[in-house]
Amino acid sequence: MSDERIERMFREGIARGWSRRQLLQAGVAAGLVLPLSTALARSAAGAPLAQGTENPLGVDPAAPLDVVIFKGGFGDDYAKNVNDNLYKKLYPDAQITYAGIQRLGEQLQPRFVSGNPPDVIDNSGAGNLDNAALAAEGQLADLGDLMAAPSYDTEGKTFGETLAPGSQETGIFDGKQLLLNWALTVTGVWYSQTFMESKGYTYPKTWDEMMGLSKELKGSGVAPWVTTGVHPQYIRGFVFDQMLWKHDPQAIVNIDNLEADAWKAPAVAEVLEALVMLGEQEFFLSGWEGLDHIQSQNEWLQGKGVFLPCGTWLENEMKDSIPADFNMVVAPTPSLPGDKIAFEGIFAGGGEPFIVPSEGKNVAGGKEWLRLLFSKEGGRFFAESTKSLSVVQGSGEGLDLGTAFGSTQAALTAAGTNTFTARYGDWYKDLGDTAKSEIASLLQGQSSIEEFQAAVQEASDATKDDPAITKYQR
Incomplete structure (x- = not known):
């Protein structure tokens, strides 16, 4: 078996977020157990598999990333900000393919059918993909590891702990967090x-x-x-x-x-x-x-x-x-x-739902892109550019962005728990x-x-x- 094939399987597995056991199981099926075990051992000290505070989700720094955003009422400047100023800063060798589109269902459904969906999607707007159907078909990655990962820029808190209470309940299907709501x-x-x-x-x-x-x-x-x-x-x-x-x-x-x-x-x-x-x-x-x-x-x-x-x-x-x-x-x-x-x-509540397709080529990268978007830095950019709140707690503090922004915050305060x-x-x-x-x-x-x-x-x-x-x- 060629070193090239071993490397390809290794990188694809890491990009999909596979565990060490899943990689070994795939290697057994392909007759690669010994060389793949060696590759895993060698990788333990290498950057691509490092899972610490700098790369808690084990992202392959060189893996390409495919991002598709619904370009609707919120525009897509906030997403481009993540691409250009956050993800590329951490992973300068990663090539990002990006599209801001509308009517996602008719454009992306064929990619799901062919097993080649994007790595992260803002699945919003008229004609979007059916999230419930995707969940039922096992097409969405479990985001539990992302929820438990360290926040990008809130020290001492997990990703999930930085989000507004109750904002992610609509993304839970059969006990699993399968989508993340971005806009409050x-x-x-x-x-x-x-x-x-x-x-x-x-x-x-x-x-x-x-x-x-x-x-x-x-x-x-x-x-x-x-x-x-x-x-x-x-x-x-x-x-x-x-x-x-x-x-x-x-x-x-x-x-x-x-x-x-x-x-x-x-x-x-x-x-x-x-x-x-x-x-x-x-x-x-x-x-x-x-x-x-x-x-x-x-x-x-x-x-x-x-x-x-x-x-x-x-x-x-x-x-x-x-x-x-x-x-x-x-x-x-x-x-x-x-x-x-x-x-x-x-x-x-939470709106503008994001998903990470389970069959994407870079599942770990899709989750990492979300970890960066759902940061205080990402939330503040969103607030300043759209005059709307994100679900990231504290990302809109101290901003005076006009009557619409102010009335939204006032309405939430007045409602209290009645939402x-x-x-x-x-x-x-x-x-x-x-x-x-x-x-x-x-x-x-x-x-x-x-x-x-x-x-x-x-x-x-x-x-x-x-x-x-x-x-x-x-």
Whole structure:
């Protein structure tokens, strides 16, 4: 057996994060046990396998790294910073292949099928890969060793200990940490503080107050609400889901858990009755049905609508279109009578999920890239460049980055422990897609509340009864 083949197997195994035992097992299968054992012995004192504070994950310093990022609302400058100023500093001999793209599913699925996925992926945005399906198929590397590794720049703490409490819960599948959430995301209702103050308005804390103000706004010639009809997951996830959780937390837990008739619960109907008023009373901007998210946000920035459902990526996504002195801020959804969660409760948690494919050629390098991104240095660069918070504790301290950034921190402080994120859309993509299309039909007057509930419950039951779909529980 040639030395070249031994070296190739050795380097590929190290890049994939294999243990010494796994390397020996692979060598036995290939008839290389003696020479590979010798190679392992020789490597014990060498840099490529060193696993100390400088290289706790055992990265091969010369192994190529393939990075793919969703280039959406947060852009990708923060990822390029890791490539150029962090990873290359530690591993100058590593060649990094990089791409910032959108609609990751259609572009990357063929690479997973062929067994040649990237080493690290920001799997976000419309048309992304199905994380739950990848987890069920064993396509995602276990990140437990990364969570236990020393932090890059917080002395005395592990990587996991530097992350905001609760921010990584949605990345756990069957007890394993399979994805890492990067952005500390808050979703809710956005408005221009300047506009509201100039008119003497205050943000409505109840739905009745919201309907009253919306009527007044409409009478003045401005649309009370604007949202995207092309991507109805915005109104579904940022308004309906949040209102349902605040109205009856158990109702949305039952939905996540695929409980029988969960979508037919009285709480669901009560929230939908409130939302339907937006359509029935023509409180949406005319033509909203055909607007994508960028178009609807531009209409909002031009003052054609007052309230916009979105998340904390909004300011960075629209940074080139924001008028001077607009002063955007975020607020929770208004309360309904009988809500079990206070008005200040808001949807917040980790977003912008990163994954390391288990079949990547440099699994250890993919994990190391994440260790560097999720550092105070990486988090501060992200905050300064996007005006958004990361999950890295302390990375945004002392920064004054405007009203959007400030209102996000204020909302989190006011909410305290009253934060939540629904899971059904992430766990079960087809169910989430059905719910978003049905809520669009409902708000456009094309279906009734009863028809909405029946259609989405049918999709939920089909998901529950499909043995090929892995099920999850809250």
